[in-house]
Amino acid sequence: MKGGVLLQIDIFGWLNGILGWVSGVLSWVLGIVDAVLAFVWSVIIWVWDLAWANFFLLFKAIVFPGLVFILMLIIFDVWFTRKVWARVQDRRGPFHLGKYGGLQLFADAIKLVAKETIIPEGAKRWMFRFLPGFLLVVVLLPFVFIPWSSTWIIADLSVSLVLVFAFLTAVPVIALLTGWVSGSKYTLIGGFRAANNQFAAEIPLIVSSAGPALLAGSLSILNISQAQSQLWYVLILPISFVTFLVSGIASIGLVPLDAPVADSEVIFGWRTELPGIYFTMTYFAEFAKQVLYSALMVAFFFGGSYGVPTFPPVLNFFLKFLVVLFFFIVVTSSFYRIRQDQIVKYSWKYLMPLSVINIVIALIALVYVPGLAGLLVQGG
Amino acid sequence: MSKLGVIKDILQVLRHIVRQVFSRPFTYFYPFEDREYPERTRGRHIHIRENCTACGQCVRACPVVAIRIDKSDRKYEKDAALYFDYSRCIFCGLCVDACRFDALYHTPVVDLSEGSRDELKYDPERIETIEREPLEWRGRRFR
Amino acid sequence: MSPDIGDEAVEIWFGPQHVSAHGWAAKLTVVGDYIVECDPHAGYFHRSAEKVLEFRTFKQGGLVLERMCMLEAFLAEYPYISAVEQIAGMEIPERAKVLRTIMMEASRIHSLQFWWGQLSAELGLFAMTLWPWVDREFFLDTFEELTGSRHAASFSTPGGIRYDFTDKVRQKLLRAIGRLESNLPKFKDMLLRSPTFKMRTKDVGLFNAEDGIKWGLSGPNIKSCGIPMDLRKDWPDPNLAYDLADWEVPVYENPEHPGQSDAYDRMVQRFMEIETSVSIIKQLLDQIPDGPIVDPKARAKANRLPAGEAYGRVEGTRGITTVWLKTQDKAQTPWRAKIRGPCFASYYSLKHMVPGSTFADFVVVFGSLDPYPGWWDR
Numbered sequence: 001m002k003g004g005v006l007l008q009i010d011i012f013g014w015l016n017g018i019l020g021w022v023s024g025v026l027s028w029v030l031g032i033v034d035a036v037l038a039f040v041w042s043v044i045i046w047v048w049d050l051a052w053a054n055f056f057l058l059f060k061a062i063v064f065p066g067l068v069f070i071l072m073l074i075i076f077d078v079w080f081t082r083k084v085w086a087r088v089q090d091r092r093g094p095f096h097l098g099k100y101g102g103l104q105l106f107a108d109a110i111k112l113v114a115k116e117t118i119i120p121e122g123a124k125r126w127m128f129r130f131l132p133g134f135l136l137v138v139v140l141l142p143f144v145f146i147p148w149s150s151t152w153i154i155a156d157l158s159v160s161l162v163l164v165f166a167f168l169t170a171v172p173v174i175a176l177l178t179g180w181v182s183g184s185k186y187t188l189i190g191g192f193r194a195a196n197n198q199f200a201a202e203i204p205l206i207v208s209s210a211g212p213a214l215l216a217g218s219l220s221i222l223n224i225s226q227a228q229s230q231l232w233y234v235l236i237l238p239i240s241f242v243t244f245l246v247s248g249i250a251s252i253g254l255v256p257l258d259a260p261v262a263d264s265e266v267i268f269g270w271r272t273e274l275p276g277i278y279f280t281m282t283y284f285a286e287f288a289k290q291v292l293y294s295a296l297m298v299a300f301f302f303g304g305s306y307g308v309p310t311f312p313p314v315l316n317f318f319l320k321f322l323v324v325l326f327f328f329i330v331v332t333s334s335f336y337r338i339r340q341d342q343i344v345k346y347s348w349k350y351l352m353p354l355s356v357i358n359i360v361i362a363l364i365a366l367v368y369v370p371g372l373a374g375l376l377v378q379g380g
Numbered sequence: 381m382s383k384l385g386v387i388k389d390i391l392q393v394l395r396h397i398v399r400q401v402f403s404r405p406f407t408y409f410y411p412f413e414d415r416e417y418p419e420r421t422r423g424r425h426i427h428i429r430e431n432c433t434a435c436g437q438c439v440r441a442c443p444v445v446a447i448r449i450d451k452s453d454r455k456y457e458k459d460a461a462l463y464f465d466y467s468r469c470i471f472c473g474l475c476v477d478a479c480r481f482d483a484l485y486h487t488p489v490v491d492l493s494e495g496s497r498d499e500l501k502y503d504p505e506r507i508e509t510i511e512r513e514p515l516e517w518r519g520r521r522f523r
Numbered sequence: 524m525s526p527d528i529g530d531e532a533v534e535i536w537f538g539p540q541h542v543s544a545h546g547w548a549a550k551l552t553v554v555g556d557y558i559v560e561c562d563p564h565a566g567y568f569h570r571s572a573e574k575v576l577e578f579r580t581f582k583q584g585g586l587v588l589e590r591m592c593m594l595e596a597f598l599a600e601y602p603y604i605s606a607v608e609q610i611a612g613m614e615i616p617e618r619a620k621v622l623r624t625i626m627m628e629a630s631r632i633h634s635l636q637f638w639w640g641q642l643s644a645e646l647g648l649f650a651m652t653l654w655p656w657v658d659r660e661f662f663l664d665t666f667e668e669l670t671g672s673r674h675a676a677s678f679s680t681p682g683g684i685r686y687d688f689t690d691k692v693r694q695k696l697l698r699a700i701g702r703l704e705s706n707l708p709k710f711k712d713m714l715l716r717s718p719t720f721k722m723r724t725k726d727v728g729l730f731n732a733e734d735g736i737k738w739g740l741s742g743p744n745i746k747s748c749g750i751p752m753d754l755r756k757d758w759p760d761p762n763l764a765y766d767l768a769d770w771e772v773p774v775y776e777n778p779e780h781p782g783q784s785d786a787y788d789r790m791v792q793r794f795m796e797i798e799t800s801v802s803i804i805k806q807l808l809d810q811i812p813d814g815p816i817v818d819p820k821a822r823a824k825a826n827r828l829p830a831g832e833a834y835g836r837v838e839g840t841r842g843i844t845t846v847w848l849k850t851q852d853k854a855q856t857p858w859r860a861k862i863r864g865p866c867f868a869s870y871y872s873l874k875h876m877v878p879g880s881t882f883a884d885f886v887v888v889f890g891s892l893d894p895y896p897g898w899w900d901r
Contacts, residue, residue, distance in 0.1 A: 084401060085649075085650075086405070087400060087401040087402075087405065088397050088400050088401055088650045089400075089649060089650045089652075089653040089654070090400065090405055090406040090407070090653055090654065090657050091405055091406075091407050091653065092405045092407050092409070095409065185533060185535050186535075189882070255647055255648075256647070256719065258647065259883065262647060262883070263542050263543075264542060264543040264644065264645040264646075264647065264886050265543075265882065265883045265885070265886055266882075267541055267542050268542075330394065330397055330398065330401070331394075333397065333649075333650055334393050334394060334397045334648070334650060335393070335648065335717075335719050336643075336646045336647055336648045336651075336717065336719040336720050336722075336723055337646055337647025337648070337719075337723075338719050338722055338723065339722070339723065339881060339883045339884070340556075340883065341556070341881070342722055385716075386718045389712075389713075389716050389717060389718065390718075392712070392713065393713055393717070396709070396713065397650065400650075406657045406660070417667075418667055418668045418671070418691075420667075420668070420669070420670065420671035420686065421667065421671045421672075422670075422671035422672045441582070441583075443579055443580075443583035443586055443587075470586065470675065471672060471675070472583075472586050472675070472677050473671065473672075473677065473685075474582065474583065474586075474677075477685065486671065
């Protein structure tokens with residue numbers, strides 16, 4: 001046999017090889033899948049362990065003082081506001097859906113969400129879509145620090161008071177930006193009015209919250225509220241409470257000081273052009289701020305979770321919260337809107353000095369009234 | 381002095397408002413309870429065909445041409461069929477004033493809303509009676 | 524925009540889709556927060572009422588007039604009917620005269636209550652909008668009891684009135700007035716002494732009496748400058764019974780700036796108008812004579828009028844309201860009816876009043892003049 005090498009193929013061996021190769025590939029693939037599954041499973045186990053270990057924290061963050069509870073509270077607040085406003089105005093308010101109109105808000109929300117999203121031609125589209133959601137997030141974040149009781153609080157920082165106001169400072173910036181990117185003259189006016197309101201109200205707000213912080217000797221909201229076991233601060237800081245309420249109203253933009261969204265002047269202020277779902281977000285954010293300021297007032301001035309000793313602390317806090325919220329709504333339903341230059345003028349001329357004077361008076365009283373200093377728990 | 385007066389005024393307003401909150405509201409539960417309508421209420425019309433003489437004075441008096449008369453459609457001796465267009469009617473009552481034969485009256489039925497505009501054009505059968513299907517809402521029937 | 528206002532000026536259309544601009548639009552030129560130019564536009568509410576009147580018989584014409592301003596329906600329909608009566612030379616029964624006067628004053632009160640609520644809504648306090656409107660409901664119930672319609676009453680007719688007073692109407696009217704009288708001092712306290720209300724309305728929309736007369740203002744707007752200009756006294760209508768009552772023209776002159784009027788003064792002036800109307804009604808209710816309310820023969824004269832022209836006038840809630848009517852011989856419809864609404868003057872006087880005030884005060888100035896778009900778009 002010359003001239004070549006006969007290629008011999010062991011066809012059966014080759015076939016056997018295929019089997020081996022296929023089984024090898026399969027086991028390789030299976031190994032990858034197995035490894036991925038094992039990884040996923042380990043992640044699940046890890047998360048589960050973590051969740052199990054931190055179950056209480058997660059429950060707090062998501063269910064009770066956290067997201068679900070806060071959203072329910074805001075929904076309740078919208079309903080409550082509408083009912084109280086209606087009663088003040090000799091009306092009945094919503095009553096068709098649910099018991100006493102309790103489901104009216106859900107119907108409104110469905111109607112608003114189902115609306116077509118119309119973005120004006122002059123608007124910056126991306127920012128226009130982004131800002132209302134961002135506003136809601138920024139407004140919901142400070143609820144982390146609200147001490148419903150010493151245990152039912154999601155997180156406590158030693159500087160949570162500062163952090164709450166840091167978050168809330170972003171609100172008028174977002175309002176101004178929304179007004180700006182909407183591409184309408186009315187929204188721009190409304191945005192600048194929102195910034196103007198914050199300029200007027202922020203410093204009185206912080207100064208009047210400095211009183212409780214000084215008395216408690218702490219910047220943590222939890223510590224401030226827990227330091228009032230002997231004495232509610234509203235008894236020695238009554239004027240600070242009033243200035244906090246008024247500047248809070250101005251900061252939210254509710255009726256007597258609602259120049260940013262004054263519907264008879266600038267149609268809906270910086271929210272004029274917002275369609276359906278985005279409007280719902282800003283609307284919710286407004287009520288969330290109302291809830292937040294009411295809760296802060298309870299924590300700062302009304303003794304936090306102290307009250308009737310036999311009640312659970314959360315119930316004490318919640319009942320006081322309801323009373324303060326009712327007072328808040330009544331105040332916002334009964335005065336004429338004042339002009340934005342007058343808001344600035346009266347904030348700086350009256351609210352600022354009053355809140356400072358009250359702190360000075362409180363400190364002098366602490367020194368000269370015997371027994372008063374003993375009622376304060378220092379350091380929380 | 382004036383500052384204290386301001387605080388007094390504010391407290392007066394708040395007192396009135398809190399009193400308002402806990403007093404009974406003025407409005408009605410509208411679909412469930414309705415107000416009393418006086419005798420002269422100018423609601424939708426009723427046409428009494430026995431008395432009608434087909435004189436056409438109501439058609440002539442109408443300022444908005446809401447009434448159409450069909451003299452060939454006779455049920456009794458010398459009556460006519462009236463077609464009322466409630467999408468045009470302004471409830472001025474001139475047709476009722478113009479009728480000298482007690483054949484046309486207003487009724488205290490004022491809730492005339494319909495699903496479509498065509499249903500507001502009342503046939504002679506509908507204008508001769510005030511009975512109608514009661515409205516139904518969430519299992520409750522009223523009026 | 525005038526050429527001499529700088530680059531920083533912004534033009535803003537206030538209306539016709541604005542929340543508080545229902546049926547009107549004004550072009551504002553704004554520098555910063557201050558309005559430098561105001562250009563009111565009419566025509567967004569046009570219903571061509573004068574042309575419509577030429578195609579309506581004299582009995583039907585009042586219906587068009589009362590739809591010019593539904594808030595003062597009893598007052599608004601009167602000038603046309605008065606003009607028809609003057610051309611036909613009708614004699615009005617005494618009872619009809621007194622009843623007309625009573626209902627016109629009631630209509631004035633209800634219109635003023637509506638205005639006051641509307642101004643409160645524009646100032647942001649919706650509670651004060653609905654409180655007077657609750658009292659107003661009682662007047663509307665009275666109108667419904669009397670005529671069968673709450674707003675478009677079509678009460679007067681050439682030769683008299685269409686519906687007679689009954690005891691129930693009198694009861695309801697007295698109830699409405701009683702409720703008004705018990706609530707008015709309280710609301711007056713809460714409004715006129717409210718610091719926030721004073722802050723918003725004092726020195727806002729200030730104008731001189733001479734300027735007001737030059738612009739053609741009338742009614743409460745000019746009376747709040749201290750000028751007792753009132754058609755009810757100045758040029759009494761023989762077919763109305765104002766002379767039976769003993770009353771003074773309500774005039775408010777603010778001692779802080781005599782001869783001038785701002786939004787606050789107009790508010791006080793209109794409260795005085797309400798009080799005057801209440802006193803007129805209460806006096807006239809005791810003096811209603813017995814007799815027929817309409818003479819059918821006189822009413823039949825209105826089917827065909829002789830040639831002539833007449834000038835019907837009334838002192839409306841918002842000012843002098845007149846109709847000039849010209850007919851040809853044996854006419855079934857007017858040859859021409861010219862309506863003079865009171866609000867055209869007050870609307871266009873915004874042009875002079877608004878510049879210099881802030882953007883937020885524009886609605887306050889507008890609302891304090893109590894204009895109604897129906898009166899300037901005819």
